[in-house]
Structures are given as C-alpha cells and as structure tokens.
Amino acid sequence: MRTINVGIIGLGTVGGGVARLINEHHDDYLANYGIDLSIKRACAREDSRLDELGISAEQFTFDWHDVVADPDIDIVVEVIGGEHPATEIFEESFTSGKHVVSANKALLGRHVEHLAALAAENGVQLRCEAAAAGGIPVVHALEHDLSGNGILTIAGIMNGTTNYILSRMANEGLGFDEVLAAAQAAGYAEADPTADVDGFDAASKIAILSSIGFRTRVVTDDVYMQGIRNVSAEDMAQAADFGYAIKLLAIARNTPTGVDVRVHPAMIPVNHQLASVNGAMNAVFVVGDAVGETMFYGAGAGAFPTASAVVGDILALADPLSHGIAPVPEAEPFDANLPVRDMLDLHTRYYIRMTVDNTSGVLAQTTRVFADNDISISNMSQHDGADGSATIVYVTHIAQERNLQAAIADLEALDVVREVASVIRVEDIDAWSRGVMDN
C-alpha cells in the first residue's frame, strides 16, 4: 500500500470542500479502505483561506504547472471551471500520466468526447461525477451500475437556482423578477444569473449525461435551450388549476429517430415524483430498458455535496492505485454517432395562454387555427380581463412542435388576438418509458 498523491487546482467552493473533506476523513479512508490520500499540492489565485482549508505553505502554489509537472502526483483535481487553462490542465495531466477528476460542466459539456479520448490514449481516466447533479451519483450509475441496460431516457431537475426560484414562485405566488432579486440577495443566485436562468448550466449537464448514457456525442450546443424568464405567476396558478407543476427540465431521450435533447420549462403532473423536488435540490430520472424508471435525488451544488462526488471519484482511482494496479481504462464511450433530432420533430402537449378581444367569435377563430394546424384541444379555460380583453388558456393533446409553431404564428396574426403571452410544453412523461421490457 502506498500513499496516493492528489493535486487540487482551484480552492473555491468545490476545491475548498474537497480539501476539507479529505482532511476531515483521511484517517477513515485509511482505516476503512486502506487508502492513504495526501494533498501533495494545491493551487489557487489567492491564498487567504489556506489556514481554514488546512493547506500549508509548502503545499500551496499560485502556478498550476507546479501541480501538473509534479511527478509524485497521481490524480489532478481540476475545479477552477471555465475553458482555459482548464483545457491545458487536462491535456498536460493526461500526457504526463495523471488521472483527472473534474467538476467542470461548461468545459465537459462542450468537449467531453475529445478529453475522454485523450485520457484513453494516455491510459488514464477522466472522471466527472461532480460535473452533473453535484453529489448525486448518476454519472457512475450510467457508466457502470446500469450498464446492463439500454438507456432510454435521462431527465430531471439539474439546476438548483432555477428550481429554487420556481419553487418559491409556486409556493408564494410571486413573480419571477421578485424571486430572482430575493435569491440574489440571499446568495442562491449569481449577480449575473444568465447561466442558470437561461438554461445553459442544465444544458451542459444533460449534454454530459446523455453523451455518457447513450454512448454518443451530444454537446451543449446541440441542446435546445429555453430558460424560465418568461414563466409568470399567472402560468403557475393556471398550471396548478390543471393539476400541473412547472419545472425547468433537462430531458434527453434516445429515440429511434435520434437523440431528443432539450432544456425548457415543462408542466408535469403534481403527483409525479419530480413535482415534489423543491428548493435547490436536484433529481435525475434514468429509464433503462431493463430496470425501468429510476430516480436519483440529492443536492446539486454546495461545497460538501460536490466534494462528496469529487472524493468518490478520487477514491475509485486510489483503490486500485493503492494496490499497485492501474485503473482499467474506460471503454471508448462516445462512438454511437446518433443524430440529434430537430426540435420541430418533438411531439408533446402544449399549454398556450393568450390575451384576446372579449368578443363572441374569438373561441371559434382561435380553435379553428388549432384545427387547421392538425392540433386538437384537451382543455380550455377563459376569464374576463380589463379593457374588453379576456384571457384564454388552451391545453392541447399530443401535437407536433412544427405544427404548434405554425399555429402560434397564425394566432398572432388574428386581429382578435392581442398577445400570445405564454407557451409552455406539457411533458409527455409516458414517452420516457417507451421501450422498457415487459417482465
């Protein structure tokens, strides 16, 4: 048994959590698993928290090259985020025979295929459990525990900030802007909330998870992305009336016509497991053709939850290394070459809220538009508004996105329609389990 040397690059929330967790549990890992983890070097742009993190002056460096170039280091933990120098840290670590553990969803959402191939070429591993859904061990479940399955669907709540905002909007009847401001004041949302609120963060995660789960190349730019800025308190109330909750879902389905991958607000039945995921928690549904529906729930962010995933990856590498065995290289995971489906080919149900002139012909004219576009209606509600207006809400049966978009354009062209205020997809959850084997 030998000491396993770890180099941590980045000592922010996640890196600091990793340092503190290893220091806290070092003796347990040794006693329980015979693994002696040592933080050989730690790198950051500033050194003000070193005492708090238990990092000595000898361990610390401002220059990441000192970590990557250290021949004693077995495992590099990259937790600085961003594209550069993270990319160079990966590349130089791999070529010098070091394994990399990373939580960098933005980088991996774009380049996981390239970086994983580079790791495999150099006979080392790239592990990224913390890059999707924080402490929830869903990456490993997709790579290994559920590997007996064909994975049909990966879908869920993968961004804590937006789920916190939507939960408060639903529970307190507040508007988006109001809750966002409160979330920013409380530190639950960034000063620039774009990456969370507009869906980029969730898109990066579903790109990583679908690449791994479907063994194909899905990058963040492949993901249809729509954020939650246009979800209103009125939509929340209307959804509740229809028996739905509104959640920002990241969804990837492995369909016969290609990968259906998207991030957008969606209505789901209030009694669905995902509807009761509140606050900043995350939950990921994975449907396998053998196991059927599974769900993994937990904290998607935070210092220690994310560190739990990073340290889990470190220990998985350290276990064989401690026994003098090189970790088995991962099978080339991204070679399925599945096409990504056009969003216009989506079939689902839709909720449409519009403001119209409160005249006798308005229902006939608007329902005619849906009929002309091959869309049938399952629910409707109308109530009077100010200035001779009325609000009409339609919920459709399953329809094609292409037809729905055409219908929206036709509706907006009608004189009686003042505004199509909101279009929200009602997710066809039954489709997630299409292809599960009969027992």
Place this chain on the structure above:
Amino acid sequence: MRTINVGIIGLGTVGGGVARLINEHHDDYLANYGIDLSIKRACAREDSRLDELGISAEQFTFDWHDVVADPDIDIVVEVIGGEHPATEIFEESFTSGKHVVSANKALLGRHVEHLAALAAENGVQLRCEAAAAGGIPVVHALEHDLSGNGILTIAGIMNGTTNYILSRMANEGLGFDEVLAAAQAAGYAEADPTADVDGFDAASKIAILSSIGFRTRVVTDDVYMQGIRNVSAEDMAQAADFGYAIKLLAIARNTPTGVDVRVHPAMIPVNHQLASVNGAMNAVFVVGDAVGETMFYGAGAGAFPTASAVVGDILALADPLSHGIAPVPEAEPFDANLPVRDMLDLHTRYYIRMTVDNTSGVLAQTTRVFADNDISISNMSQHDGADGSATIVYVTHIAQERNLQAAIADLEALDVVREVASVIRVEDIDAWSRGVMDN
C-alpha cells in the same frame, strides 16, 4: 480480450431475467464495453422454460455442482434463494476462485460478513446489488460512490408488496385483509405473505445495507421488526387528518450510542419524498455527512429490474477480467464492531389510538398517564363511538420508547380504557440528517 463465462444457478423470475437480458444485450455489451459474456452453464430444478430463456440442452444441468466445478466459469450467479444449497454454492465457488453475484437477501441478511470474508480470503468478490432494493443501485453507491462520506442514515421503502398494500389502503380507504386478498389474487403478494407483511424481507435488506454502509456487522436478527398487519383503515384516515402518510419503513441510523436499526410502520409528512412512493416501487434515502440527503428510487422487484442489478454486477467483474486483470478485492468491510442499540432507547414521536368509555374524566386520566411517564402531547382528537365509547387519538412530542411502552401498559390498566387499538411511530426524520457538515 477473452470471453467471460457465466454460470447461472436458478432460472426462476430473477435467473430467467438474467438469461434473457444477457441474450438480448450480448452484442451491445461487446460493442460498447468490449465484454463478451457467455452463459456457459445454467442450472435449475426443472427445464420447461429453456426455449423461452434461450438456454440450450448443452448449457443446462440439474446439478449445481456442474456449474461450480466447471474450470472455465469465471462468475457464478446464485439466484435460487434460501440458505441451502446457496451457502455451499458460495463456499465452493469462492474456494475454486470464482466470483459470486447473488440476489439472496435472506442468506446475506444473516451471513454477509462471513461470506464476504470468505470471498476476500480467496481473492474473489461477492457482489449483491440485487439483494437490496432490486434494480436500484444503492449497494454500489454505499460501497463506492458515497465512500467519501461517513454514512449517517439509510432508510426507506424496501418492500414492494407492503407498499402496494399500504398505497391501496390509503388511496381507496380499504382494510388490510381486503387489500392483501386482492394482492394475492393479482400475484402481487405470495400465498404465504409472512416474509413481506411481517417485515422480514425489509429487515434482511436493511441488515445488508447497514452492514455495508456503516462497515459493521448487522444481521437480520438484530433488526427490530414489526409488520403492517395491525395498520387499519381508521389509522390511515387519522394519519391523513394529521398530515401524515403511513409507510413500512426500514431505518438504520449510525448514532453515537450505536446502530439504531428497525422495520416498522411509520408516519411521515405527506409532503416528504418517501410519502409519494406508491405501489410496488422502492426508495432508499441515504444521508452522508458530506453529501447530505440523497434518495434512490426504482423498482424493488421484477424479472428485468432485478436482472439489471445482477448484470451490472457481472459487467463490473467482467470489465477487468476482459482486460486480464483480477478485480481488486474489496477492503474488509465489516470491522467497525458497532453495538446495536436497544429499541427501548429510541426517541421519536408516537401516534396512539384508543377506545375509551365516553365519560367526563377520561381525558384527564389518560393525559395524566402520559405526563407521569415523561411524555408530552402535541395533538389530540376525540370522537364519539358506539355503546357509550369514544375514540381518542394522541400524537406525542419526542418521547423515549421505554417511557412510551410503560405509558401504554398504564393506559391499558385504566378502567376507562377499553383498548389501546393502535400505536404507530411518527418518524423523527430530522434526526436522519444529524451530523451533516455545514457547507
């Protein structure tokens, strides 16, 4: 890369599912992971389903010794259940250098420590993902993904039959006997439902999970066990009035004074994630000191869900074996030697339903009993019954089980109390997360 030879002993629901899943996905495993699985031998007591399972006459044998003695076989899958000859199959497989994958919760609930030690002595692995919560990958999460954590609590719904019964009782207002009979007729419950209904099955599973999670020895006989036979439609309705659902929970907590491990009906808030786990589904909460609360949800039984876990274990062994590498032996996992706590030391809240004489002094007399036993009351409801009786329901604040048992004896000794009809614990869920690190 070499073919990995598997021998399956038992071709019932699980074994048949394993054979069909491997046959169905053989080419995928080869293409995706470079793993060529071959079912070299398969053993059962009868051979009527061989065609359906894709097992040839050459593969089949009635004698399990033919499987264990075959020098070509790498991995033995034991899915016959029961204690004998399963024990001998484990022992002879290990001594002949074969890894064992098993779903045998009854055997492992009693002897996982002994069998795991025997595997380690022989340099092979015992894997049992399917033995607890079917297809849900919680065993592996405890062994590896969450290994950076100290595990504080493992708790959840681990028996599908009882959850099916309780769900129907809650949703349809039916009594236990009625739903059990319907469940038996529909094949959801066995003709002899004892192992499910009286908690033995869930106790085996929590014994296995707590042994692995807490790295100590917990056997089924250590688990306090109370089934659901005494849960009535009236309790269900009363619970709903108080905002609770009643679930059969298996709970293991790693406390400073020992392992608190038990299976019993429990009331939990209706808005808790576990309350919305319906029908035959299972869900396991795992609380780690770093990751906090996580939950794993899925099918706890069924041919393909269980086969998913078995084949996941087979592939985890086959991956290194295919590369000519022996799987790393598991660290000795059961050496923590934690004491198992006396059930009388439990602190939780209690629901007590009793039938009393409808007289003016009855509230004073019964509340006096609680006060005398150091138990304070948080909720009370009373309603009139037939024959000059009344039903009183009390819900206590946190109290000690020892005091509660004494109070029940005192209540039963009162002349005005006709019957203490029901005592159900109201689980102190906050206690599950005691010890989680602050972020």
